[in-house]
Amino acid sequence: MSQMAWWQTGTVYQVYPRSFQDSDGDGVGDLRGITRRLDYLAWLGVDAVWISPFYPSPMADFGYDVADYCGVDPIFGTLDDFDELVRQAHQRNLKVILDFVPNHSSVAHPWFVESRASRENARRDWYIWREPASDGGPPNNWLSNFGGPAWTFDEPTGQYYYHAFLPDQPDLNWRNPAVRTAMYDALRFWLARGVDGFRIDVIWHLIKDDRLRDNPVNEAYEPHQAAINRFEQVYSCDRPEVLDVIAEMRSVLREYGERVLIGEIYLPIERLVTYYGPDLRGADLPFNFQLISTDWRADSVRALVEEYEAALPDGAWPNWVLGNHDQPRIAARIGPAQARIAAMLLLTLRGTPTLYYGDEIGLDAVAIAPHQARDPWGRNEPGHGRDPERTPMQWETAPNAGFTSGMPWLPITTDHKVRNVDALRDDAASILTLYRRLMSLRRDHAVLSSGSYRTITLSSSVSEEVFAYERVQADERLRIILNFGSRERQIELPGGRGWSILLSNQTGRTGVKGEGALTLDPDEGVVIADR
Ligand code: GLC
Ligand code: MG
Numbered sequence: 137m138s139q140m141a142w143w144q145t146g147t148v149y150q151v152y153p154r155s156f157q158d159s160d161g162d163g164v165g166d167l168r169g170i171t172r173r174l175d176y177l178a179w180l181g182v183d184a185v186w187i188s189p190f191y192p193s194p195m196a197d198f199g200y201d202v203a204d205y206c207g208v209d210p211i212f213g214t215l216d217d218f219d220e221l222v223r224q225a226h227q228r229n230l231k232v233i234l235d236f237v238p239n240h241s242s243v244a245h246p247w248f249v250e251s252r253a254s255r256e257n258a259r260r261d262w263y264i265w266r267e268p269a270s271d272g273g274p275p276n277n278w279l280s281n282f283g284g285p286a287w288t289f290d291e292p293t294g295q296y297y298y299h300a301f302l303p304d305q306p307d308l309n310w311r312n313p314a315v316r317t318a319m320y321d322a323l324r325f326w327l328a329r330g331v332d333g334f335r336i337d338v339i340w341h342l343i344k345d346d347r348l349r350d351n352p353v354n355e356a357y358e359p360h361q362a363a364i365n366r367f368e369q370v371y372s373c374d375r376p377e378v379l380d381v382i383a384e385m386r387s388v389l390r391e392y393g394e395r396v397l398i399g400e401i402y403l404p405i406e407r408l409v410t411y412y413g414p415d416l417r418g419a420d421l422p423f424n425f426q427l428i429s430t431d432w433r434a435d436s437v438r439a440l441v442e443e444y445e446a447a448l449p450d451g452a453w454p455n456w457v458l459g460n461h462d463q464p465r466i467a468a469r470i471g472p473a474q475a476r477i478a479a480m481l482l483l484t485l486r487g488t489p490t491l492y493y494g495d496e497i498g499l500d501a502v503a504i505a506p507h508q509a510r511d512p513w514g515r516n517e518p519g520h521g522r523d524p525e526r527t528p529m530q531w532e533t534a535p536n537a538g539f540t541s542g543m544p545w546l547p548i549t550t551d552h553k554v555r556n557v558d559a560l561r562d563d564a565a566s567i568l569t570l571y572r573r574l575m576s577l578r579r580d581h582a583v584l585s586s587g588s589y590r591t592i593t594l595s596s597s598v599s600e601e602v603f604a605y606e607r608v609q610a611d612e613r614l615r616i617i618l619n620f621g622s623r624e625r626q627i628e629l630p631g632g633r634g635w636s637i638l639l640s641n642q643t644g645r646t647g648v649k650g651e652g653a654l655t656l657d658p659d660e661g662v663v664i665a666d667r
Pocket of ligand 2: 160161162166
């Protein structure tokens with residue numbers, strides 16, 4: 137086995153900084169709060185922490201509207217706080233991954249202020265400005281991902297600017313070499329401070345069609361979908377030239393050694409895998425969100441894993457994600473019993489797992505009353521708000537679950553007195569214990585991070601509800617058998633050798649040994665070793 141990089145064997149944990157830990161009582165999480173909780177992350181057993189944006193920002197999209205790529209917003213702290221966070225993380229062998237948002241800045245960024253000042257301004261071409269169409273309307277039919285048109289008319293200069301998201305988030309012109317140079321310098325600013333990698337926001341959006349052609353109508357559009365889906369995003373994103381940009385970013389990172397480049401990409405598998413780039417010079421990890429969109433059924437998930445494994449280019453390293461700050465919580469989507477199966481799947485499939493904060497304590501969607509709604513998308517398009525998955529982390533059986541001494545910026549769950557880290561950490565049956573044991577199993581059995589993957593074929597009577605696979609490396613084999621159903625199941629294991637349960641998501645099953653058939657409880661998942 138060749139030497140593996142830390143981002144291949146390790147586990148990534150996403151922190152949404154507004155919601156992790158508040159240190160100053162303003163109800164919003166901050167960098168000092170994260171530093172305070174690093175011991176928890178080390179105890180949990182993750183290897184890297186990815187922090188969503190904390191740059192200076194008017195917070196129109198809660199930090200995904202950046203006004204300065206090389207600073208810290210006062211609400212989150214200072215650059216000194218950041219340096220201390222990195223120092224303390226590295227002391228605990230935790231890597232630090234930043235969220236970089238290069239597709240668009242805030243309207244408040246000095247670059248955009250200059251760009252909109254006049255048509256002649258030297259930075260005019262740093263953003264995407266176009267003449268109105270002949271009828272005075274927008275230059276093409278592109279829509280904003282957050283509802284409404286993607287073009288906003290600027291009266292004083294008589295042109296439209298393009299924004300894939302809010303009007304407060306103008307898209308930068310990545311065809312302009314000066315933009316690239318400035319952005320690569322911003323990457324170097326953080327790399328020099330010891331950052332171990334970046335998650336690049338909407339990386340497949342960076343380059344738009346050179347002729348800005350209209351997007352074709354999506355014939356499969358259904359009214360419950362967000363308005364953006366009325367058109368197929370053929371010309372507004374996923375353009376071939378983006379791969380050159382990604383390769384350039386990658387080489388900037390490599391100036392600093394083994395740093396990771398993760399790309400946020402919502403595309404079907406066959407497009408997603410092209411983001412590894414020609415000769416694997418693209419993203420190290422094009423985020424694989426397929427588990428989020430696939431039906432939660434054993435046969436669908438098995439088909440997905442096989443399709444993804446088969447589509448990966450030679451040498452490309454896989455990765456898996458169950459949720460993030462833009463998607464409904466896994467526990468809300470599939471329920472608490474299956475959330476435990478999801479944890480086992482995430483941490484035993486081949487590839488780098490990314491956990492979303494709070495999923496390890498089984499956080500559910502939190503009901504948000506209209507007056508509590510904060511997400512701009514939800515306010516533009518009711519029903520699409522992302523607040524329910526961004527609520528505060530729950531630490532203790534204290535007021536506000538120990539998240540803040542003030543008023544939390546979003547509400548916490550009604551069951552926070554029992555659903556918090558302190559209440560679950562010593563409970564052998566808790567989901568938190570399960571997550572922690574899975575990560576320790578990964579450390580003890582390298583086969584789980586670097587072994588090969590193979591589906592185990594089960595009889596047709598169980599394969600609809602049970603998904604089984606094996607991980608093999610040298611002379612070690614582990615088998616993972618997951619019951620996606622709520623019925624007890626008898627599994628005939630091919631091979632006939634004896635087995636012993638290394639880990640089960642049900643209590644009292646670890647260490648159980650047998651020969652041949654294995655009976656799974658409802659919603660049970662097991663990792664078994666040969667005997
Ligand atoms: C990404 C982020 C999302 C943000 C959007 C615009 O999808 O994950 O939270 O709103 O980009 O920056
Ligand atoms: Mg605070």
